Every structure is written in structure tokens, then in C-alpha cells.
Amino acid sequence: MKTIQVVKNILDANDRIARENRMLFDEKKIYVFNLMSSPGAGKTTLVERTIEALRDRFRIAVIEGDIQDTFDADRVARHGIPVVQINTGGACHIDGNMIREALPALELDEIDLLICENVGNLVCPAEFRIGENAKIMVLSTPEGSDKPAKYPLMFQESAALILNKMDLLPYVDFDVEKARKDALALNPKLEIFQVSCRTGEGLDGWTRWIGKQVEAYRNA
């Protein structure tokens, strides 16, 4: 039982720091989303596509969370926008404190939209708030349509679900209707976008929606 108490204390401490991050983001009018998925579902490609689509409307910055290395940050940096790399040193998620420690590396007065790409993991990241406006998750078709039923928390916590790699649909066993139905049963408010980050298919729906969220927040 001691272990469980320790875990609860860690989550409580994290929530407090996440709230402090949120206050700072509100002061600076920065919309933040926390992007989560399994490894290799297409988070970084989605970040790149989102930057391309929205960079003329918003000043965008990115925080990249990885266990080690800077591969994803290097990919994003090629788009010429501010990027900070968090290396979690083995940890399987980013948390409020990691975000707090990354913020001094960014010019917060010059950011409208901050994208935080989490470590690839369909379980733990959903438990740790970072001060985000919204959690966004990616599920890719090769992972299978049983994932909402098997990993429910992330689907419950997310505002939007990007069903990625729709171009692979003919080659994999993925039941789109089942995935949509199971995800909506867990979270009836979930926005679902069917896209291929590789071909660009369906991305306009996603970028229109997230653009609207950013504007609504900044005009509130």
C-alpha cells in the first residue's frame, strides 16, 4: 500500500506543477497541446504537417520529449521554428516538471501555439498533466482497431483522436467503424480525424479544427 501512496503523491505533485504551467501559459495566451501515441504512430510527421499548415496563422513552438537522442527535434527544427528537446533519461512520459524546466529555453511572448510531443507510449503519458489545453492522440491503422478497448485511459483523456496511416488500410486488419465506435463509447466528445500524414489525406480537417481551438482560446 505504501507504493500506491507514493504514486499518488507523485501524481499530486505533478498536478500542482501542471497548474502552475497553465497559469503561465494563460498569462502569455499560449495554447498548448500534448501529443501522445504508441511509438511510430506518426506523431512527429503530424507535428511537421501541422506546422506547415498553420505557421502563417500562428507563431508555433515545439517541445520534443524523447527518452534519449534528438532525432525528432532535428526533424522539427528544419522547419525553422523554435524547438526544445527534453530527454527523459529512461522515463516513459513527460511530466509537468520537465515542461517547466524546458520553458526558459523558449521566448514565451512570441508563441501562440506550443506543441508538446510526448514519448511514444499508449499508457503512462495519459496519467501526467503538463498544463496543456488539450491532449491529442494518434492511433495508426497497423496497430489494430482493438486499441480503444485495450488502452482506454488515453482515449478517455484526449480531446481529439487522429486515426493515422489510412493509406495502409488496404493492407492491414483495421476496422475503422469499430475503432470509432469503441473510442466514442469511452469518450462521446472525442473529435476523430481520419488522415494519412504521409499522403496528406484528411489533414485539412484536423488543422482546421485545431486552428479553431487556438483562436477560440486566444480570443476568449
Next chain:
Amino acid sequence: MKTIQVVKNILDANDRIARENRMLFDEKKIYVFNLMSSPGAGKTTLVERTIEALRDRFRIAVIEGDIQDTFDADRVARHGIPVVQINTGGACHIDGNMIREALPALELDEIDLLICENVGNLVCPAEFRIGENAKIMVLSTPEGSDKPAKYPLMFQESAALILNKMDLLPYVDFDVEKARKDALALNPKLEIFQVSCRTGEGLDGWTRWIGKQVEAYRNA
């Protein structure tokens, strides 16, 4: 620093239980492998294929680890072999104690090979021993060939790497040589098998190898 100490204590306690599990498996001459991967990489299909290939040579049982539900256990049970379901209740990996608590549900005197399928997660399961002879991991081609460099621990800890979904190679960006090279740089002893659990391609190499491991252990 306190948190780190707590984590270390949890891992130490887990190692102790894993060693006790191991002693019991040695007494019963049960070869155990711990099967790990990202969600949706194909672990359960590999389990099913392995049962089909080896059931005439060995008495096989399976422990299925899932956050909730019994989908995978139901799939395996259809093959008519003993299956125990562990529900981790939110936890992102199985550990030594969960295995210990599952064992009374199995007839240990009637098992040669025990397959433990972990929760889908490329990070945390690699840290928790369960008393296994070997850790085996699956990486599927849609996840991308950057995964060894990004999630090194699991590649370092595993005895064999199953590169699955080779049938999707024409449709995804996966550099087989890079994945092999990076994985072997992390772990020069890693056995690598290129397979498609869907078409059956390459599975004979895997089943021959794991069959040999089981026999060598049982004859030692």
C-alpha cells in the same frame, strides 16, 4: 532524490520475486519467455503462430498481460491450451509479483514452455524481470526503423528481435538494414528474425530457434 530511491526499492523488490519465480521454474523445468513490444506490433499473433508450430513438441501455457479485458487470452484460449489472464489495472507492464500470483492457476508439472505476453509498451516492461529465461521483443515495420535508437533499453535486454509485418515493407518507410545495424550495435548478441505473422513468412526461423532454446534448457 526520495522518488528515485523509491523506484530503486520497487525494482529491487521485483528482482527478488523474479528470482523466486525463476527457482520455481527451474524446479519444474519450465522455459519462460517474456514477450514485449509496442501496442499492435503483433505479439498475440506471434503467440498463436508459435503455439501452432511447437505444440506437438512441447506442452505450452500462456500468461496474458493486459491493462484490462481478456481479448488476447480469448484468442489464445481458442487453441485449447492453458491461459491465464493478468489484468494490471492500469499498470503499463507486468512484474514478478503479478506472475507469481498467476502461477497457482496453472498446472506447473504439465508445462514445458510458458509464454508471458506483456502489456503493449516499448519502454517500461524492459525494466521489470519476471523470472524469465529470455526477453523476446517484436518490432513491426510500420513503427519505423528509428526505434532501436529511440528506445534502446528493450533492444539491449532482449535475446531475440522479431521484425514483424515484413509484408507491409513496400508500403512503409522502414530501412531493414538500419534497424538491424542499430539493434546489433546496442546488443551484438541479439538474434533477429524477419517475419510476417500474417502471411507466415520467416516464422520457421523463429520457431526453430526458440524450440532449440527450450530443448537446450530442458536437457541441461
